Amino acid sequence: MTYDRYGDPDVLQLRDLPTPKVGPGQILVRVSRASVNPVDWKVMAGGLDAMMDAHFPVVPGWDVAGAVEQAGPDTPEFTPGDRVAAYGRKMVVSGGTFAEYVTLPAEFATTIPDGVGDDAAAALPLTGLTAKRSIEALDLTAGHTVLIHAAAGGVGYLAAQLALRQGATVIGTASEASAGKLRDLGVAPVAYGAGLAERVREIAPDGVDAVADYAGDVLETTLALLKDGGRHVSITDPSVAERGGRWIWVRPDAAGLAELLRLVDAGELRVDIDRTFGLGEVAEAFRVSQAGEAKGKLVIDVTR
Template sequence: MRAMTYAKYGDENVLELTELPVPRVGPSQILVRVTRSSVNPVDWKVMSGGLDEMMETRFPAIPGWDVAGIVEKVGPDTPEFAAGDRVAAYARKMVVSGGTCAEYVTIPVDFAARIPDGVSDDEAGALPLTGLTARRAINALDLTDQDTVLLHAASGGVGYLASQLAVRTGATVLGTCSPASFEKLHRIGVTPLEYGDGLVDRVREAAPDGVDAVADFAGEALETTLAVLNEGGRHVSIADPAVLEHGGRWLWVRPDGGGLSELLSLVEAGDLTLDIDRTLPLEELPEAYRASREGRAHGKIVIHVQD
């Protein structure tokens, strides 16, 4: 099979298009013929060695954790799926090696969700990591229609999906972004606030009684969070473990086929919209990582692996 691999840590220049054996499929696993993957900043951070102290890497490593595709084969005692099923997954494993930027990937069955007929491969491939992160953050805040919530980086890959999920709870949603994204947030029912100097004052003007919950999708936001959060309020971050010292929760996304199935149903119903910046073929993965790393992607980059 064709696969993008790297034999040592580095930037996108260490990536090579190579030929590898199709992976074996064991009990409670499915072999997926990959049609789409997508780029998340964690992909090139892992490739650079940024998580080396936390996760083992076996070289040559195939990057990528998002996948959409078709079940090619199921392992023993795997009645949940059959060959030919369209599936998507957040396919992060305990060891960095057999990722999704390849023509085939093996994943645990409980990571996978069926793709509804009304959801495209591009949408399904773009959704898993960002969607499940957003879902986990909003669920952790336990929002109600009586709450006001502030989302840092509300127009980003995770933040845009979290904004939509927060609006669905009935909460009043404030979101930080650049002025260029104001209209994008207005359209989904979020009050946009420009990040940067003076943000605390802008939040207090928009929410004179303070905010009941905060989600940080950017980092370097804790001081603002603590300045505007009501006593007893809830706050989470996916970017700053320092929230743990102030009663907050530091979140890591988990593979979750059931949760992903719920998100895919929302996409099919038109209740959750993905922001896709561009699509690129597998052999252009280095350019995709470069664009993500340099901040030139205003939405998800979807990788077309095969049709």
């Protein structure tokens, strides 16, 4: 799936391209599954043009699960046939994962445990590594209370589970329709919107020790609820850095992804998948994501 210019999902078109070359320290992956993240259609609209060059035609997609087709020179850690997953963001927007094949730096990839399916493995990299990086930045311990904005979303759902593993009490904002999903994890759900701070204080009268923002436009509420010395992070609002917080950007991290996959394999981390689309249905998947209609991750089955 490709696009020749920035735009909305209408610019996407399915076409044949040469199989990517495989250089030293790289692997060629035969893609089984990829998954959609909001950044995919934001990049397609030109949202990162000031930061990253684009080489057209662009193949979008950064999440991948598949099998090694070919290993480049001096890549002893992988052999053809190995099942691998990766967060495949490169320095240039071009050869992404919504394709039959993708070439990746070997250090981006990790093997998939036998007990983890391709759907879950492909749905995990960007959201899981973002959740892991942000929860680690909050330095949570047992006894801490953390507020997670958009706790039922792709990143928030995984972050809530990671925070619970640290022994923290987790309060999560969500719609009423998603409240049950959070309760099942052990998260205290609160409705977002007007009056949020008051609803949180009903659960944590003295405020919270940490806040993770995966929603945006919540900084003043965050600061109103944060205890003195508390920590806060955001993946949506760079202005948090001016108010004592940290703006989080995920980066490829094979070791971190391996740990997340291990947790999934052990049944200690749930990956929430909404539905699966074929490679020719990427435009439809983008529209579902843009409309906020997804109730979990959207997976692209490249094999169908």
